[in-house]
Amino acid sequence: MDSHVGEVDIFQQCKYIHEVELVNMKLQMRILETHIETKDRLLRNLEDIIDEQESRIANMEDFIQVLSLDFGTLSEENLRLKSALSQMQKVARVNEILETDEDYESDMTSNEDRFALRSVSPQPTGDVIKPYPQMVQSMREEGQWKKLQRCAEELKNEKDELRRLAVDTKDAFNVCMAEMNMLLTSKTTDFFRVLIERYKAEMEKRKQLHNQLVELNGNIRVFYRIRPQLASESDNQKPVVVIDEMDNGVVHVSNTSGSRKTSAGADKVIPTDFSQEQIFNEVSPIITSCIDGYNVCIFAYGHTGSGKTYTMDGPVELPGINQRAIMQLFETAKERTGDIKYDIKVAMMEIYNEKIRDLLNTSNTNLTIRQTEEGKGSIPGLEEVTVSSAQEVTETLARGRKNKAVAATEANIESSRSHVIVRVLVSATNLITKVTTVGRLNLVDLAGSERVSQTNATGQLLKEAQAINKSLSELGNVVLALRQNQKHIPFRNCQLTRILEDSLNGDSKTLVIVHLSPDSKSLNESISSVNFAEKIGQVFTKSGTMKRDPARRSMTGVSSGQRREIPPSPRK
Numbered sequence: 243m244d245s246h247v248g249e250v251d252i253f254q255q256c257k258y259i260h261e262v263e264l265v266n267m268k269l270q271m272r273i274l275e276t277h278i279e280t281k282d283r284l285l286r287n288l289e290d291i292i293d294e295q296e297s298r299i300a301n302m303e304d305f306i307q308v309l310s311l312d313f314g315t316l317s318e319e320n321l322r323l324k325s326a327l328s329q330m331q332k333v334a335r336v337n338e339i340l341e342t343d344e345d346y347e348s349d350m351t352s353n354e355d356r357f358a359l360r361s362v363s364p365q366p367t368g369d370v371i372k373p374y375p376q377m378v379q380s381m382r383e384e385g386q387w388k389k390l391q392r393c394a395e396e397l398k399n400e401k402d403e404l405r406r407l408a409v410d411t412k413d414a415f416n417v418c419m420a421e422m423n424m425l426l427t428s429k430t431t432d433f434f435r436v437l438i439e440r441y442k443a444e445m446e447k448r449k450q451l452h453n454q455l456v457e458l459n460g461n462i463r464v465f466y467r468i469r470p471q472l473a474s475e476s477d478n479q480k481p482v483v484v485i486d487e488m489d490n491g492v493v494h495v496s497n498t499s500g501s502r503k504t505s506a507g508a509d510k511v512i513p514t515d516f517s518q519e520q521i522f523n524e525v526s527p528i529i530t531s532c533i534d535g536y537n538v539c540i541f542a543y544g545h546t547g548s549g550k551t552y553t554m555d556g557p558v559e560l561p562g563i564n565q566r567a568i569m570q571l572f573e574t575a576k577e578r579t580g581d582i583k584y585d586i587k588v589a590m591m592e593i594y595n596e597k598i599r600d601l602l603n604t605s606n607t608n609l610t611i612r613q614t615e616e617g618k619g620s621i622p623g624l625e626e627v628t629v630s631s632a633q634e635v636t637e638t639l640a641r642g643r644k645n646k647a648v649a650a651t652e653a654n655i656e657s658s659r660s661h662v663i664v665r666v667l668v669s670a671t672n673l674i675t676k677v678t679t680v681g682r683l684n685l686v687d688l689a690g691s692e693r694v695s696q697t698n699a700t701g702q703l704l705k706e707a708q709a710i711n712k713s714l715s716e717l718g719n720v721v722l723a724l725r726q727n728q729k730h731i732p733f734r735n736c737q738l739t740r741i742l743e744d745s746l747n748g749d750s751k752t753l754v755i756v757h758l759s760p761d762s763k764s765l766n767e768s769i770s771s772v773n774f775a776e777k778i779g780q781v782f783t784k785s786g787t788m789k790r791d792p793a794r795r796s797m798t799g800v801s802s803g804q805r806r807e808i809p810p811s812p813r814k
């Protein structure tokens with residue numbers, strides 16, 4: 243009978259694995275189809291743009307040809323009028339000579355042969371002008387001299403008008419061309435802006451499909467947060483870490499020589515101008531899972547001065563994720579009150595020089611991790627404080643914050659010398675069925691991941707830095723082993739990995755916020771943090787399960803009890 247039940251279980255497991263693989267294949271096909279459709283739409287849109295631009299270019303060429311013909315006609319007319327004006331100017335000059343020289347007529351006979359051959363053709367008929375003395379005498383008798391002067395003046399005015407018309411035509415043509423260029427540039431810019439927006443929307447759809455896929459596989463989610471530049475940094479150089487304009491899940495880390503490292507391993511990159519409230523809104527969906535009975539872990543990773551403690555703890559006027567997360571649990575519990583009773587407890591501890599200290603207990607007793615019968619890690623003696631209001635949360639966190647180990651280094655004037663963990667236990671008891679679900683929320687502020695040489699630490703600070711680097715190095719080894727699916731995962735090599743074992747290898751929903759600095763002095767540390775993010779983003783954990791705890795054990799020894807699989811909360 244037992245063997246038959248075992249075969250049924252194996253069959254159910256194989257069936258579940260087959261269904262998951264089938265869903266993965268379908269989602270991958272949808273992702274590939276979405277990529278192909280997006281590329282086809284881009285190609286069609288670009289072809290439409292090319293056709294439209296070619297049509298506009300053809301219209302502009304026709305318009306230029308028309309303007310060229312008009313300009314040629316005006317040029318010919320201008321030459322004809324210029325020739326007639328030249329003839330009139332010659333006649334006017336001769337009359338001026340006659341008027342200023344009263345004795346000219348007496349010498350006319352001797353000069354008659356010289357002027358006999360000259361002719362003037364003011365009329366377009368081409369008639370030959372009479373010999374000059376006869377012409378002058380005839381003009382005087384007929385009173386046409388003034389008419390001739392008026393005609394010459396009119397021709398001159400027409401010449402000037404034609405010149406102005408040619409200049410105006412040229413200016414109008416230039417203005418028209420400029421307007422056409424502006425219109426073309428504006429239309430093209432608007433089109434590409436719409437195209438980019440559509441591309442971003444397609445990228446968001448792809449990420450949603452990807453999130454559905456990774457929800458089934460249960461992998462760890464990774465966010466980047468880039469610290470804003472300080473005044474002293476912005477005056478010297480451009481930031482070395484920037485967000486990709488086309489994809490908010492990609493960051494570029496560049497050095498002064500121009501070489502660039504691109505990381506696409508994050509689910510989201512938080513912009514530098516995001517407020518504490520906006521950042522919490524990004525991570526709040528995963529926190530709600532805690533009240534549903536899941537284990538949830540959020541930890542901040544990065545070098546000293548990158549903004550980890552600001553994100554997790556924050557100043558009093560701008561509280562971070564720690565206080566906001568607990569307050570959200572209160573609000574959610576309040577909305578669900580009725581048949582369910584909630585108890586929320588808070589504990590704070592730090593790992594300092596590989597020793598666990600209770601930050602809510604002033605005895606400074608070193609705590610140890612014990613293995614329970616269920617194979618879970620517990621910390622006997624860790625003080626738990628029941629909280630029921632915002633004031634109690636604030637006071638509890640402030641009490642633990644006072645006991646935290648900090649010291650000044652060259653990397654940061656108040657550098658955290660320990661890993662600080664805020665642990666929240668949420669017990670939900672159904673008053674009708676008497677079933678209790680237990681969820682645990684770990685909020686971890688890791689110590690700085692910078693090199694020892696960067697801090698110039700000596701003595702006790704050097705010992706602290708070496709302990710910090712050892713624990714972070716072991717964390718990296720655990721991530722590498724998980725990524726390579728090794729049989730032995732070295733969780734027990736340090737206290738940090740032992741506490742985070744459930745978050746990295748169990749049924750926990752985990753979010754890693756990797757902090758980066760835009761300062762060029764922290765370039766190597768930023769690249770190291772990006773490498774860590776890419777590795778941990780490829781680690782796949784077990785699918786999240788809800789915990790039932792009929793015995794309602796304390797946070798120091800939480801048992802998974804009887805488990806049942808439930809659909810995971812949808813991701814945003």
